[in-house]
Amino acid sequence: MKSYLAMFRMKFIAGIQYHAAxxxxxxxxxxxxxxxxxxxxxxxxxxxxxxxIEWKQLVAYIxxxxxxxxITNLFFIDNDLISGITDGQVxxxxxxxxxxxxxxxxxxxxxRLSRFVLRFAPILVAAFLLPExxxxxxxxxxxxxxxxxxxxxxxxxxxxxxxxFVYILTFITMTPLxxxxxxxxxxxxxxxxxxxxxxxxxxxxxxxxxxxYRYISDLPLRLYSGHISGTDALFQIGLQALWxxxxxxxxxxAFRWVTRRIVIQGG
Amino acid sequence: xxxxxxxxxxFKTAKRGKGTTAALKSLFRREYKYxxxxxxxxxxxxxxxxxxxxxxxxxxxSTSIKVMSGILVPDGGYCSVMGFTPWKxxxxxxxxxxxxxxxxxxxxxxxxxxxxxxLLRDIYRVPDVEYRRNxxxxxxxxxxxxxxxxxxxxxxxxxxxxxxxAASLLHSPKVLFLDEPTIGLDAPSKLAVxxxxxxxxxxxxxxxxxxTHDMNDIEALTDRVILIGKGRILRDGSFxxxxxxxxxxxxxxxxxxxxxRQYEIVV
Numbered sequence: 001m002k003s004y005l006a007m008f009r010m011k012f013i014a015g016i017q018y019h020a021a022x023x024x025x026x027x028x029x030x031x032x033x034x035x036x037x038x039x040x041x042x043x044x045x046x047x048x049x050x051x052x053i054e055w056k057q058l059v060a061y062i063x064x065x066x067x068x069x070x071i072t073n074l075f076f077i078d079n080d081l082i083s084g085i086t087d088g089q090v091x092x093x094x095x096x097x098x099x100x101x102x103x104x105x106x107x108x109x110x111x112r113l114s115r116f117v118l119r120f121a122p123i124l125v126a127a128f129l130l131p132e133x134x135x136x137x138x139x140x141x142x143x144x145x146x147x148x149x150x151x152x153x154x155x156x157x158x159x160x161x162x163x164x165f166v167y168i169l170t171f172i173t174m175t176p177l178x179x180x181x182x183x184x185x186x187x188x189x190x191x192x193x194x195x196x197x198x199x200x201x202x203x204x205x206x207x208x209x210x211x212x213y214r215y216i217s218d219l220p221l222r223l224y225s226g227h228i229s230g231t232d233a234l235f236q237i238g239l240q241a242l243w244x245x246x247x248x249x250x251x252x253x254a255f256r257w258v259t260r261r262i263v264i265q266g267g
Numbered sequence: 268x269x270x271x272x273x274x275x276x277x278f279k280t281a282k283r284g285k286g287t288t289a290a291l292k293s294l295f296r297r298e299y300k301y302x303x304x305x306x307x308x309x310x311x312x313x314x315x316x317x318x319x320x321x322x323x324x325x326x327x328x329s330t331s332i333k334v335m336s337g338i339l340v341p342d343g344g345y346c347s348v349m350g351f352t353p354w355k356x357x358x359x360x361x362x363x364x365x366x367x368x369x370x371x372x373x374x375x376x377x378x379x380x381x382x383x384x385x386l387l388r389d390i391y392r393v394p395d396v397e398y399r400r401n402x403x404x405x406x407x408x409x410x411x412x413x414x415x416x417x418x419x420x421x422x423x424x425x426x427x428x429x430x431x432x433a434a435s436l437l438h439s440p441k442v443l444f445l446d447e448p449t450i451g452l453d454a455p456s457k458l459a460v461x462x463x464x465x466x467x468x469x470x471x472x473x474x475x476x477x478x479t480h481d482m483n484d485i486e487a488l489t490d491r492v493i494l495i496g497k498g499r500i501l502r503d504g505s506f507x508x509x510x511x512x513x514x515x516x517x518x519x520x521x522x523x524x525x526x527x528r529q530y531e532i533v534v
Contacts, residue, residue, distance in 0.1 A: 002389050002392060003389045003390040003391075003392065005389075006385070006386050006389030006390065007386065007389075007390075010375070010378070010382070010386050014375075014377060014378070088371065089371050089372075091333065091338050091368060091371065092366070092368070092371065092373040094337065094338040094357075095336045095337055095338055095361045095364065095366045096361060096390055097358050097359070097361050097362045097390065097391060098358070098390060099358070260340055260354075261340075262338070262339070263278060263339075
């Protein structure tokens with residue numbers, strides 16, 4: 001356990017050194033959020049049928065999505081791990097007395113959290129202070145807030161469990177590109193990071209309920225504003241936890257399989 | 268201490284002619300070539316022994332080291348190091364060994380050497396007293412003091428290699444595998460590394476297996492050499508004897524070149 005903590009500390013401290021990158025990220029996320037809200041504002045004002053998600057719920061959805069992107073982002077990749085696989089540096093890790101999958105999991109957790117602590121606050125503060133209709137409301141209840149926080153923790157683990165397959169596939173294909181594009185871009189859409197899932201056609205929403213992606217990003221954002229609540233909320237958090245367990249177990253086995261068949265590149 | 272019996276390892280590599288036509292053809296039908304990296308490799312090493320592993324590039328030296336250190340799983344054969352089968356009881360086993368790959372680094376690029384050492388201490392769960400004693404001894408004997416607080420990226424290759432070898436000894440291993448530890452070093456660094464290996468071997472009865480292309484390493488450290496070529500062990504014995512066979516007028520380098528020619532293992 002101590003070795004995992006030491007790894008976490010090392011990676012976390014290394015991660016919070018990159019201040020300039022963080023400010024650039026904050027600016028990007030802020031303007032992206034602003035732009036999305038303006039676009040949806042135009043849709044909502046043009047009227048039509050009853051919207052599937054209330055305006056204030058949608059605003060919260062978008063701001064939270066931008067501010068927690070470093071937790072749920074599926075495009076994030078640890079380049080040191082990838083180059084370690086493709087140039088053979090990984091040989092050293094195979095002769096360390098730890099379980100590599102768990103160790104990498106901890107390392108990726110630290111990387112995401114270090115990026116998160118640097119970035120989330122300014123976006124949230126701005127979102128709470130903006131004039132209407134752009135302002136984000138406080139959570140609807142204490143229950144909604146705790147459901148959101150619990151679900152966001154599970155989202156962190158689920159995002160890592162899913163992204164771990166990029167590394168596993170890189171052991172086989174020797175390039176992260178294909179896996180990263182499929183898992184990154186396809187999942188971005190399927191997780192509701194391109195278009196909020198409540199705004200998608202219903203038949204698509206039904207399909208997405210059976211995939212892990214929307215539990216990474218969509219679920220916690222809707223818990224916050226009460227768009228999902230009550231027993232349905234509990235049920236969905238339960239499903240989310242099952243996805244975390246299932247994909248972690250599958251990743252663990254796949255990781256063991258590829259590392260036992262490993263070929264160390266570069267002599 | 269170390270026993271290998273009939274270890275075999277074959278790598279499958281995709282074969283492709285040069286040029287566009289061949290590249291296009293390989294899209295539809297890939298041809299594979301099987302390379303026998305290890306062909307019934309057997310030898311035994313006793314406690315406290317230093318063994319020089321020599322052979323031309325691509326002979327199978329590094330592959331043997333990787334099998335013995337639990338990184339690669341061989342196709343067949345028996346291997347026991349201190350009673351462990353490296354690839355089966357990997358985690359318990361690697362606690363007892365140190366590994367240095369001369370062409371890679373096990374230390375963190377961006378942080379001071381001392382921080383990487385601390386992380387290794389936590390990974391191997393080295394007790395504090397033992398860690399301080401080892402660190403003290405290592406800083407003294409290999410002259411780490413001037414640069415232990417410098418980030419790795421600012422070290423010269425000679426300093427880096429000294430730090431690498433020290434890093435592999437922090438947890439008091441019983442067996443040390445060195446894969447080209449003197450590659451690219453200047454004369455003073457080579458001498459320092461050799462002296463250091465000799466000292467540690469004398470003091471702790473550490474078993475050392477090293478691969479090298481520099482026969483001065485061999486002459487300075489050991490008399491027993493194992494010659495490997497095309498995956499087969501061709502000779503296991505005294506280097507002085509080999510030199511004697513070729514006569515006095517040949518330099519060490521010429522002896523080795525002649526030896527490789529004689530066994531037809533130059534590729």
